[in-house]
Amino acid sequence: MGRKKSEQCRLAILDAARSVMEERGYLDMSIEEVACRAKAGKQTVYRHFGSKPRLALEAFVAKASRLELPDTGSLAGDLGSYLATLVEVMNSPHKRSMLGGLLAEIQGDSELGDAFRQGVIEAKRTALRTVFQRGIARGEVAPDADLEVLVDLVYGPVWYRMLISGGRLDPSFAETLADTVVLAARRAMEPVG
Amino acid sequence: MGRKKSEQCRLAILDAARSVMEERGYLDMSIEEVACRAKAGKQTVYRHFGSKPRLALEAFVAKASRLELPDTGSLAGDLGSYLATLVEVMNSPHKRSMLGGLLAEIQGDSELGDAFRQGVIEAKRTALRTVFQRGIARGEVAPDADLEVLVDLVYGPVWYRMLISGGRLDPSFAETLADTVVLAARRAMEPVG
Amino acid sequence: MGRKKSEQCRLAILDAARSVMEERGYLDMSIEEVACRAKAGKQTVYRHFGSKPRLALEAFVAKASRLELPDTGSLAGDLGSYLATLVEVMNSPHKRSMLGGLLAEIQGDSELGDAFRQGVIEAKRTALRTVFQRGIARGEVAPDADLEVLVDLVYGPVWYRMLISGGRLDPSFAETLADTVVLAARRAMEPVG
Amino acid sequence: MGRKKSEQCRLAILDAARSVMEERGYLDMSIEEVACRAKAGKQTVYRHFGSKPRLALEAFVAKASRLELPDTGSLAGDLGSYLATLVEVMNSPHKRSMLGGLLAEIQGDSELGDAFRQGVIEAKRTALRTVFQRGIARGEVAPDADLEVLVDLVYGPVWYRMLISGGRLDPSFAETLADTVVLAARRAMEPVG
DNA sequence: GACTAACCGAGACGGTACGTCCCGTCTTAAG
DNA sequence: CTTAAGACGGGACGTACCGTCTCGGTTAGTC
Numbered sequence: 001m002g003r004k005k006s007e008q009c010r011l012a013i014l015d016a017a018r019s020v021m022e023e024r025g026y027l028d029m030s031i032e033e034v035a036c037r038a039k040a041g042k043q044t045v046y047r048h049f050g051s052k053p054r055l056a057l058e059a060f061v062a063k064a065s066r067l068e069l070p071d072t073g074s075l076a077g078d079l080g081s082y083l084a085t086l087v088e089v090m091n092s093p094h095k096r097s098m099l100g101g102l103l104a105e106i107q108g109d110s111e112l113g114d115a116f117r118q119g120v121i122e123a124k125r126t127a128l129r130t131v132f133q134r135g136i137a138r139g140e141v142a143p144d145a146d147l148e149v150l151v152d153l154v155y156g157p158v159w160y161r162m163l164i165s166g167g168r169l170d171p172s173f174a175e176t177l178a179d180t181v182v183l184a185a186r187r188a189m190e191p192v193g
Numbered sequence: 194m195g196r197k198k199s200e201q202c203r204l205a206i207l208d209a210a211r212s213v214m215e216e217r218g219y220l221d222m223s224i225e226e227v228a229c230r231a232k233a234g235k236q237t238v239y240r241h242f243g244s245k246p247r248l249a250l251e252a253f254v255a256k257a258s259r260l261e262l263p264d265t266g267s268l269a270g271d272l273g274s275y276l277a278t279l280v281e282v283m284n285s286p287h288k289r290s291m292l293g294g295l296l297a298e299i300q301g302d303s304e305l306g307d308a309f310r311q312g313v314i315e316a317k318r319t320a321l322r323t324v325f326q327r328g329i330a331r332g333e334v335a336p337d338a339d340l341e342v343l344v345d346l347v348y349g350p351v352w353y354r355m356l357i358s359g360g361r362l363d364p365s366f367a368e369t370l371a372d373t374v375v376l377a378a379r380r381a382m383e384p385v386g
Numbered sequence: 387m388g389r390k391k392s393e394q395c396r397l398a399i400l401d402a403a404r405s406v407m408e409e410r411g412y413l414d415m416s417i418e419e420v421a422c423r424a425k426a427g428k429q430t431v432y433r434h435f436g437s438k439p440r441l442a443l444e445a446f447v448a449k450a451s452r453l454e455l456p457d458t459g460s461l462a463g464d465l466g467s468y469l470a471t472l473v474e475v476m477n478s479p480h481k482r483s484m485l486g487g488l489l490a491e492i493q494g495d496s497e498l499g500d501a502f503r504q505g506v507i508e509a510k511r512t513a514l515r516t517v518f519q520r521g522i523a524r525g526e527v528a529p530d531a532d533l534e535v536l537v538d539l540v541y542g543p544v545w546y547r548m549l550i551s552g553g554r555l556d557p558s559f560a561e562t563l564a565d566t567v568v569l570a571a572r573r574a575m576e577p578v579g
Numbered sequence: 580m581g582r583k584k585s586e587q588c589r590l591a592i593l594d595a596a597r598s599v600m601e602e603r604g605y606l607d608m609s610i611e612e613v614a615c616r617a618k619a620g621k622q623t624v625y626r627h628f629g630s631k632p633r634l635a636l637e638a639f640v641a642k643a644s645r646l647e648l649p650d651t652g653s654l655a656g657d658l659g660s661y662l663a664t665l666v667e668v669m670n671s672p673h674k675r676s677m678l679g680g681l682l683a684e685i686q687g688d689s690e691l692g693d694a695f696r697q698g699v700i701e702a703k704r705t706a707l708r709t710v711f712q713r714g715i716a717r718g719e720v721a722p723d724a725d726l727e728v729l730v731d732l733v734y735g736p737v738w739y740r741m742l743i744s745g746g747r748l749d750p751s752f753a754e755t756l757a758d759t760v761v762l763a764a765r766r767a768m769e770p771v772g
Numbered sequence: 773g774a775c776t777a778a779c780c781g782a783g784a785c786g787g788t789a790c791g792t793c794c795c796g797t798c799t800t801a802a803g
Numbered sequence: 804c805t806t807a808a809g810a811c812g813g814g815a816c817g818t819a820c821c822g823t824c825t826c827g828g829t830t831a832g833t834c
Contacts, residue, residue, distance in 0.1 A: 002809030003799045009811075025301045030789060041812045046791070096300045103356050104297035107289040108218045113359060121358050149350070149369045152360065156349030157342070159357055163296050165314050166306060167345065176342045184377035195778030196831050202780080223820060234781045239822070395806085411687045416794060427807045432796070482686040489742050490683035493675045494604045499745060507744050535736070535755045538746065542735030543728070545743055549682050551700050552692060553731065562728045570763035581783030582825045588785075609815055620786045625817070 010048050012038040017059040022094045026056055026101025053105035053112050060098050061119045069127045075135040076182045082131065083154065083174040090162050091169040100163055125151050132185065141185040153181050203241050205231040210252040215287045219249055219294025246298035246305050253291050254312045262320045268328035269375045275324065276347065276367040283355050284362040293356055318344050325378065334378040346374050396434050398424040403445040408480045412442055412487025439491035439498050446484050447505045455513045461521035462568045468517065469540065469560040476548050477555040486549055511537050518571065527571040539567050589627050591617040596638040601673045605635055605680025632684035632691050639677050640698045648706045654714035655761045661710065662733065662753040669741050670748040679742055704730050711764065720764040732760050 016038035020029045031052055035042045049055040067089070070081040089095075106113040128151045135141035141150075157177055161167035209231035213222045224245055228235045242248040260282070263274040282288075299306040321344045328334035334343075350370055354360035402424035406415045417438055421428045435441040453475070456467040475481075492499040514537045521527035527536075543563055547553035595616035599608045610631055614621045628634040646668070649660040668674075685692040707730045714720035720729075736756055740746035 001801060001807060003801095003811075005810065006799095027297055027301075031791085032789060035812090039812075041810095041814090042791080043793085043813090044811065047810070051791095093301075100297040100300040104220055104293040107293040107356070108220075108286070117359055125358070146369050146373075148360065149366070149373055152350035152353055152358070152370075153346060153373065155358070156351070156353035157345035158349070160345055160349035160352050163300070163356075164310075164352055165318070165345070165348070166310055167341065173342070176339050177345070180339075180342055180346065180377050184373050195776085196780085196829085198779070199830095224822085225820060228781090232781075234783080235822080236782095236824085237780065240779085244822090392805085413683055413687075417796085418794065421807090425807075427809080428796080429798085429808095430806065437796095479687070486683040486686040490606055490679040493679035493742070494606075494672070503745055511744070532755050532759075534746065535752070535759055538736035538739055538744070538756070539732060539759065541744070542737070542739035543731035544735070546731055546735035546738050549686070549742075550696075550738055551704070551731070551734075552696055553727065559728070562725050563731070566725075566728055566732065566763050570759050580781060580827060582785075584784065585825095610817085611815060614786090618786075620784095620788095621817080622787090622819090623785065626784070630817095 005048065009038075009040060009044060013040055013045055013048060013055070014059050014062055016040075017055050018063060021056065021059065021098050025097035027097075029056070031055075053102060053109070054115075056098060056102055056105075057112065057116055057119065060102065064120065067124070067127070069130065071134075075131070075138070075140040075185065076178065078131045078134070079154070079178040079181060080175060082128070083158075083178045084171060086158060087169045087171070087174040090158055096162060103163070124155070128154055135185060140182075145185060150181065150185055153184060198241065202231075202233060202237060206233055206238055206241060206248070207252050207255055209233075210248050211256060214249065214252065214291050218290035220290075222249070224248075244305075246295060246302070247308075249291060249295055249298075250305070250309055250312065253295065257313065260317070260320070262323060264327075268324070268331070268333040268378065269371065271324045271327070272347070272371040272375060273368060275321070276351075276371045277364060279351060280362045280364070280367040283351055289355060296356070317348070321347055328378060333375075338378060343374065343378055346377060395424070395426055395430060399426055399431055399434060399441070400445050400448050402426075403441050404449060407442065407445065407484055411483035413483075415442070417441075437498075439488060439495070440501075442484060442488055442491075443498070443502055443505065446488065450506065453510070453513070455516065457520070461517070461524070461526040461571065462564065464517045464520070465540070465564040465567060466561060468514070469544075469564045470557060472544060473555045473557070473560040476544055482548060489549070510541070514540055521571060526568075531571060536567065536571055539570060584627065588617075588619060588623060592619055592624055592627060592634070593638050593641050595619075596634050597642060600635065600638065600677050604676035606676075608635070610634075630691075632681060632688070633694075635677060635681055635684075636691065636695055636698065639681065643699065646703070646706070648709065650713075654710070654717070654719040654764065655757065657710045657713070658733070658757040658760060659754060661707070662737075662757045663750060665737060666748045666750070666753040669737055675741060682742070703734070707733055714764060719761075724764060729760065729764055732763060 013034060016034045017029065020034050020037065029052070031042055031045055034055070035045050038045075045055065049058060067082070067085060070078050072078050072081060102116060106116050129147055132141055132145070132147050132150050136143050136145070154177070158169070161169055161173070167173070206227060209227045210222065213227050213230065222245070224235055224238055227248070228238050231238075238248065242251060260275070260278055263271050265271050265274060295309060299309050322340055325334055325338070325340050325343050329336050329338070347370070351362070354362055354366070360366070399420060402420045403415065406419055406423065415438070417428055417431055420441070421431050424431075431441065435444060453468070453471055456464050458464050458467060488502060492502050515533055518527055518531070518533050518536050522529050522531070540563070544555070547555055547559070553559070592613060595613045596608065599613050599616065608631070610621055610624055613634070614624050617624075624634065628637060646661070646664060649657050651657050651660060681695060685695050708726055711720055711724070711726050711729050715722050715724070733756070737748070740748055740752070746752070
């Protein structure tokens, strides 16, 4: 029984969380400020989200721009188009701060980690897997290629530059990376040498 | 005049920091506990390291096993050997926690970020760059290849699996990744088609 | 319709309030726990009693053992008998806690204070006043005695020992106090000296 | 070792506590506001006083006007003078609120209760005991009188009026009470009847 | 060898945020 | 139409750490 949890209230909190994170970054976001901005009590925040990283995760997922899967007719076209968009989206200080903070929390909280990987990572991997499978059908990708590694080959360098090496995330990087992955995917078909 | 900062004391603090991080993870490490374990005053910790992420960074760098650069005579051999070791070293919960935490702090603190990239990232990249340059000399790598992207292609997937996707970091992954990068590096030499 | 249920519900709340207070004391009694034990909603508690001190007051008055006014034929007898019972009743940790808590609330809430004095204090004072008036009729009490002060002389020391000094509340105290008050009451009749 | 607790800081907190209590009463005094007014951290308040009732007790004791013990040469004079002053001092809303709140806390916290009785109550009782002993020496008080009850006879009615019955605390009450106690004390000497 | 400035441990300081509890009000569903 | 259940905005709790600031006590280099 009892009163129902208000959806309106939930959204106000998510909004507040988002705006605080964009202003201060994940680490300096406090539940107290989020509650205050959402004109909610702290308890209400905890009732809805349970903890700071959960809140951040939901706020992140809520606004995660759903990247559309391109279908240009060739692996090179698909990858080039997809990576161009991906790199542009990832090249944002807000995202860097939010994702950096979440990564810290994820290590050692496996429940949160699973939720993060399920909600944020896996969907994107599935999209790319489809792209490579279409490549196999077209004969552009070796049929025995390790799709997981190919997917890693795309996402790995992007996340690595964004969060770790601080390398440039520009169109030229997207292009070079796409080209290289295309070559790597194809080559597995041919005899080495 | 006066007394010098004690090296012994500095080491005790680094040791304590390391052990706390291994037990509780980066986020739950407090300066107070580190000071207490090192039988040092908090002030002393701040005098030597200035802040928590700096301390963690130094603790990390201090114990960072200096990976030796193999020279087997072939790119495939070098990469295979290097990646096998790298993947083994990275497959550690402690490292995950420390690095995740550092990443969170790095976003938005550019001074710290620079130190991290300088002390942890760049050295490793340089090593790999050398490997690829030897490959060029041997004719195993296209002379006009983008070395930075090739290096990203190695480190990106490893960090990505470690911190983000949670994918396996096992010898078979190392091998597949090494093989794929070797192919990608070589292919740039040949006409596409 | 549900008029009957209402009274039943009121009693359940009073019962619950009493039992919580006996277990935890007045200060640590929360409306929430009372409602829960009474299987009532918080709103219902507020509808019936309005506030915690009101509830406590009603719970206290409800169970207040109605002390019978003795009529032994002499002031000494009446007072001795009455004080013996009073002291016994007051010598209870539950009562101490409830009354201490109520006293705290009463200061600065004059409406509650009036209700408390009206419901708990005045009835007892009236009883004692009657005893002294019978004493005047019998010639045992000076006719010009200040009855209010005489009544204070009985209740004051009892409450004072119970709540403030922590002095013993035993039969011997009751006896000595009764004797002393009898003397004080009579003496006003006679010339000093 | 370590830095010493600052006396200055302790006094600032006591001062703040006093002023908050005078404005809001004991129950509505919050540690947070006290700390804020004293420009101290909450932790500092807890370090020095440990809990709200302890703080209130110390604040109360600190400002407790040390009533001087009169020595007029007669029991009637001593009691009249002492009670006149006592009643005047007790007739204060601040005191009512502070003492009411403390009484609530005292019930069920025997350590605090002991401190309260030791610091606030016992000193005053000792003073009065001395007065009565001088009365015995002068032949104004029965030598076998129960001094404890005589002392109760003075303080009881005063506290009772202040905190419980709400009766007037004016000079005429002080006078009547003093006279009555003098009579009660003397009478024990003489045969009843 | 005695001085003395800097360092050391310890820990108190003014703060900020935590996550919890309870307040008194409001909303919903069931009887 | 009244209940119970319980979510709501709010406020204080007592705790944990933050980074800074005294404290004595302990080393080293200079005089």
